[in-house]
Amino acid sequence: MKGLTLNIIVCLKQVPDIRNGLQIEESKDHIREAGLNFKINEADDYALQEALLIKEKFGGEVIVISVGSDRAREVLVYALAKGADRAVHVRDEAIAGSDGFVVAKVLADVIRRLSYDLILTGVQSEDEAQSYVGVAVSTRLALPHASSVTKVEVVNAKKIGVEREMGGGQLEVMEIPLPALLTIQSGICELRYTTLLKIMQARKKEVKILRAQDLTLDRTELGNDGSRLKIVEIGFPESKRGEIIAGEPREAVIKLIQRLQTEAKVL
Amino acid sequence: MDFELSEQQNLIRKEVRKLADAYGPEYWREKDKKREYPKEFVEELAKAGWFGAVIPEEYGGAGLGVTEGSIVLEELTVSGAGLDGSNACHAVYFVSHPLVKHGTEDQKKTYLPKIATGELRFQALAITEQESGFDTTKIRTVAEKKGNHYVINGKKVFISRVAQSDLMLLVARTTPLEKAPKKTKGLSLFIVDLRDAGSSIKRRRIDMITRHAVDTNELFITDLEVPAENLLGQEGEGLYHLMDGLNPERIYIASECIGLGRLALERAVKYAKERIVFDRPIGQNQGIQFPLAEAYADIELADLMRYKAATLYDRGLPCAAEANIAKLSASLAAFKATNQAVQTFGGYGLAEDYDVERFFRDARLMLIAPISTEMILNYIGEHVLGLPRSY
Numbered sequence: 010m011k012g013l014t015l016n017i018i019v020c021l022k023q024v025p026d027i028r029n030g031l032q033i034e035e036s037k038d039h040i041r042e043a044g045l046n047f048k049i050n051e052a053d054d055y056a057l058q059e060a061l062l063i064k065e066k067f068g069g070e071v072i073v074i075s076v077g078s079d080r081a082r083e084v085l086v087y088a089l090a091k092g093a094d095r096a097v098h099v100r101d102e103a104i105a106g107s108d109g110f111v112v113a114k115v116l117a118d119v120i121r122r123l124s125y126d127l128i129l130t131g132v133q134s135e136d137e138a139q140s141y142v143g144v145a146v147s148t149r150l151a152l153p154h155a156s157s158v159t160k161v162e163v164v165n166a167k168k169i170g171v172e173r174e175m176g177g178g179q180l181e182v183m184e185i186p187l188p189a190l191l192t193i194q195s196g197i198c199e200l201r202y203t204t205l206l207k208i209m210q211a212r213k214k215e216v217k218i219l220r221a222q223d224l225t226l227d228r229t230e231l232g233n234d235g236s237r238l239k240i241v242e243i244g245f246p247e248s249k250r251g252e253i254i255a256g257e258p259r260e261a262v263i264k265l266i267q268r269l270q271t272e273a274k275v276l
Numbered sequence: 277m278d279f280e281l282s283e284q285q286n287l288i289r290k291e292v293r294k295l296a297d298a299y300g301p302e303y304w305r306e307k308d309k310k311r312e313y314p315k316e317f318v319e320e321l322a323k324a325g326w327f328g329a330v331i332p333e334e335y336g337g338a339g340l341g342v343t344e345g346s347i348v349l350e351e352l353t354v355s356g357a358g359l360d361g362s363n364a365c366h367a368v369y370f371v372s373h374p375l376v377k378h379g380t381e382d383q384k385k386t387y388l389p390k391i392a393t394g395e396l397r398f399q400a401l402a403i404t405e406q407e408s409g410f411d412t413t414k415i416r417t418v419a420e421k422k423g424n425h426y427v428i429n430g431k432k433v434f435i436s437r438v439a440q441s442d443l444m445l446l447v448a449r450t451t452p453l454e455k456a457p458k459k460t461k462g463l464s465l466f467i468v469d470l471r472d473a474g475s476s477i478k479r480r481r482i483d484m485i486t487r488h489a490v491d492t493n494e495l496f497i498t499d500l501e502v503p504a505e506n507l508l509g510q511e512g513e514g515l516y517h518l519m520d521g522l523n524p525e526r527i528y529i530a531s532e533c534i535g536l537g538r539l540a541l542e543r544a545v546k547y548a549k550e551r552i553v554f555d556r557p558i559g560q561n562q563g564i565q566f567p568l569a570e571a572y573a574d575i576e577l578a579d580l581m582r583y584k585a586a587t588l589y590d591r592g593l594p595c596a597a598e599a600n601i602a603k604l605s606a607s608l609a610a611f612k613a614t615n616q617a618v619q620t621f622g623g624y625g626l627a628e629d630y631d632v633e634r635f636f637r638d639a640r641l642m643l644i645a646p647i648s649t650e651m652i653l654n655y656i657g658e659h660v661l662g663l664p665r666s667y
Contacts (some may be wrong), residue, residue, distance in 0.1 A: 023473075051516075087290075090287050202291050202292075202294040204325045205329060205338050206325045208284065209337075209338050211284075
């Protein structure tokens with residue numbers, strides 16, 4: 010589509026990399042961060058990649074935003090090295106401890122000042138898996154939204170087509186007027202590694218820092234004070250150990266069938 | 277003193293690893309078994325710009341330092357590729373070094389931008405000869421100037437990646453040893469275009485027990501004509517030009533050894549946790565656990581020296597002692613780690629399907645090449661401790 014450009018905002022979250030396990034603090038209300046590595050939330054990585062693919066096709070600007078501690082800058086620098094044009098980092102002690110509802114308010118407050126056609130977020134974060142920040146942002150900005158999006162097709166400057174996952178393995182195809190917000194499902198596209206040239210170019214790109222006083226929100230609306238949810242306790246579900254039925258294959262299968270009939274009662 | 281990598285260095289580490297991770301264990305097992313160059317892997321690295329990492333920006337590279345170059349090589353190794361991966365292309369980092377430092381503006385403009393993109397492969401370095409070994413002053417390959425070109429004759433041994441290179445850096449005597457003012461004088465460097473060499477260079481592959489995917493060769497050079505403009509640096513000063521590049525090379529090799537050690541340990545620790553014998557994981561036995569812990573400690577220590585040497589080099593400070601110690605300690609640590617990985621796996625450690633035997637074979641090479649443990653100890657004894665020269 011000649012002359013069509015889309016400005017896209019992508020919201021990114023930094024999450025702990027728990028491939029090597031994680032521990033819970035004694036207070037039981039948060040995980041132990043010491044010794045953990047942090048990374049971009051997987052679904053956000055896909056949202057970023059999808060935005061960059063759209064940019065590659067149609068042109069426009071990709072702006073990335075993250076609300077988080079100093080450490081969260083890493084995901085913004087990563088996004089710039091992947092090809093995003095500029096970044097906004099909202100970081101302030103006053104925001105620490107915010108629930109998803111507050112984060113959505115902050116994101117919406119920042120996004121209102123920017124020019125955009127499309128907002129992408131990951132479908133959910135790997136750590137909290139609440140799946141509501143993206144949707145809450147769209148509500149605060151009064152934008153149409155689609156969640157669990159598995160395909161994006163730009164129709165024209167005013168609307169896009171999307172495919173989204175529904176329950177029971179069904180797919181829904183929708184057309185949405187722009188501007189809109191989409192929460193992106195992991196696997197929507199192929200993640201690409203970035204090139205050395207882009208890593209070098211990222212040095213010259215801006216990471217704008219916003220503090221609590223730069224927002225139009227009152228301090229009482231931020232952090233623990235503004236949060237509606239309070240985490241009481243986190244823990245691991247009791248795991249049931251698997252069991253290996255020993256013996257010759259024929260005997261073992263007979264034993265397995267008997268137990269599936271008598272204990273599990275599934276046969 | 278700052279032990280943290282920069283944002284950019286962390287990104288480099290993660291992104292080059294992402295590329296390398298796409299080449300799984302099956303790929304490397306097959307390349308090693310078939311003694312086949314990992315062409316796809318190397319081409320993808322070139323396409324993503326990694327060949328140009330340490331080439332200056334004005335010649336099309338990224339202008340990064342030895343620290344970043346060493347991070348790239350470590351990640352290529354630790355990804356599972358071992359030396360079959362990193363050694364398939366690492367020479368682009370250190371062979372380009374004399375060209376950057378001593379090349380004429382014309383040479384740099386002609387070659388460096390194409391080396392940075394991978395269009396020109398400059399990854400063969402012909403120094404060693406059978407008779408001279410590590411005593412480079414005694415090499416017998418000669419270059420005789422005739423008009424506007426040099427004619428080169430001689431033999432070289434243990435020259436890697438010749439089949440995969442367009443250009444080769446070659447050392448030859450331009451003044452006979454007996455006529456040279458000093459034995460370290462009279463050697464010169466030449467950029468040899470292998471594409472034009474024809475039958476002047478005959479190659480015989482030497483089958484080694486190590487690094488199967490990367491060719492190692494014996495070269496027979498007969499009346500090879502090299503244009504005079506391909507002389508690199510000053511005639512007769514070649515050994516000094518080469519020595520300028522030795523510290524980066526030591527640091528790069530150290531980083532690969534660290535990657536190799538980490539790779540072997542990662543596999544061994546996982547196996548030691550999972551393998552149950554006598555009703556408990558074998559890693560619960562101190563006989564297995566302690567050597568793995570020791571190997572880990574050795575690698576971490578060598579890594580500190582690698583970063584110290586690299587940081588000094590990138591700041592333009594002397595680092596010969598540190599670079600040599602980094603190579604020495606990293607190669608010993610890699611050997612210990614890979615050897616212990618084989619021991620941890622028991623019989624499976626010697627089976628090709630479990631990979632650790634390949635890492636062990638790789639690590640053995642690093643005690644000998646590109647400089648042996650003994651020659652580094654000689655260096656430390658003589659130049660750091662001030663003891664009488666022992667050889």
